[in-house]
């Protein structure tokens with residue numbers, strides 16, 4: 001059992017890594033390690049070393065040397081994670097294992113409509129290559145994660161209502177365990193049906209590198225829609241969000257790809273520098289919803305139009321604006337980019353059964369107004385999946401670490417989890433940002449089972465885990 005972390009890494013160990021990983025395989029603090037040490041929402045730490053293996057065998061060697069040298073390893077994909085789990089702690093003793101050079105395999109099986117790709121391929125690269133064959137991997141996010149990161153965080157995004165999350169698209173993985181044998185688990189296969197008992201693939205999905213390093217994955221890909229159409233809509237004053245979702249699901253059928261919320265406080269952020277975008281919205285003082293449909297023929301626009309008209313006939317719709325799909329999406333993409341830079345602010349990524357989303361919003365707003373009247377809630381997100389991104393803009397000067405945060409976290413999470421049977425982490429996973437919620441809301445027997453599995457895969461605690469034996473040391477939180 002490893003119980004101490006060396007602050008600096010011995011030169012002979014660095015040499016051993018370098019011998020195994022070859023030129024460019026090892027970066028030291030003398031190199032510029034900035035992009036491996038800070039995440040997009042500014043969580044940061046210090047890496048003792050960055051390892052960049054090129055193949056599964058080099059991942060095995062990396063883990064073997066780390067284990068025998070008493071080093072902690074943090075797997076890292078494209079470092080776009082939002083919960084602080086992709087950056088090392090501040091000790092300077094952790095080793096980042098970047099998967100960016102794991103790119104040897106990119107195998108499109110057109111007949112099976114599957115792709116097997118090494119962990120380092122990014123989502124944007126995958127989309128570019130698949131587009132040449134009229135295909136795409138239907139995960140739509142504002143970031144550019146890689147294959148290993150997408151599997152490890154179970155990326156979801158704006159198209160879940162139609163295509164599901166990564167777990168739903170995933171057919172198999174290859175992963176290296178940090179155990180003494182350097183076991184490689186390989187379930188890579190274009191097989192859509194396999195009912196042979198425990199599915200080891202699931203061990204690595206959404207578990208954030210807790211059980212092993214994902215080196216490749218096989219996923220189902222889909223034909224690119226031939227036509228897309230979108231609209232921003234505002235609902236009639238008495239219309240309920242769930243009835244609107246149900247209407248558009250029924251009238252658009254499986255062509256409905258996105259259903260996104262933007263609350264008035266989110267719309268207000270566009271005033272000033274982005275005012276030109278306001279005219280693309282049907283109103284600025286009420287919720288707006290972005291709806292997209294995608295079809296395999298040219299009917300998208302007509303279908304959306306019919307669906308909007310029938311919503312108006314049913315008294316659900318107040319107004320709608322249509323237009324170029326990408327320019328309508330610009331609004332949805334700009335708001336999170338603004339909130340990310342907002343300070344002081346706290347952000348939450350929660351979910352409830354989707355029929356409960358309006359009730360959740362009302363409870364949150366009422367309770368926040370009663371206990372924290374100076375906090376401004378900004379709501380957006382994939383509401384048709386029951387997801388809600390909640391950003392709390394705090395009065396200037398409020399510390400976002402310590403008392404205030406814990407008070408607000410507790411209020412938000414208690415309402416979501418205990419009041420509405422929801423989750424404190426809808427999409428972004430668990431990390432230093434929310435591991436206190438993991439301990440509070442995930443039942444003990446489940447945590448214990450996960451820990452027992454972790455010990456089986458990682459008996460010497462080589463991998464950094466947010467809730468395991470080798471939990472993250474302190475890392476710097478966003479100011």
Ligand SMILES: Cc1cc2nc3c(=O)[nH]c(=O)nc-3n(C[C@H](O)[C@H](O)[C@H](O)COP(=O)(O)OP(=O)(O)OC[C@H]3O[C@@H](n4cnc5c(N)ncnc54)[C@H](O)[C@@H]3O)c2cc1C
Pocket residue numbers: 040074075076077078079080081082085086099119140141142143144145146147148149150152153154155156157158208209210212213214215336427428
């Ligand atoms: C602007 C923006 C928008 C976003 N929108 C969404 C969204 O709509 N939906 C959504 O789900 N997420 C979203 N995210 C979050 C983020 O992009 C996803 O969590 C993404 O899947 C992380 O992948 P990554 O490759 O960047 O992994 P990283 O951030 O590098 O790592 C994330 C976690 O996975 C582990 N890990 C990474 N690679 C491996 C591997 N090969 N083996 C084992 N463990 C590994 C890391 O240790 C860490 O715990 C957004 C982020 C940004 C910045």
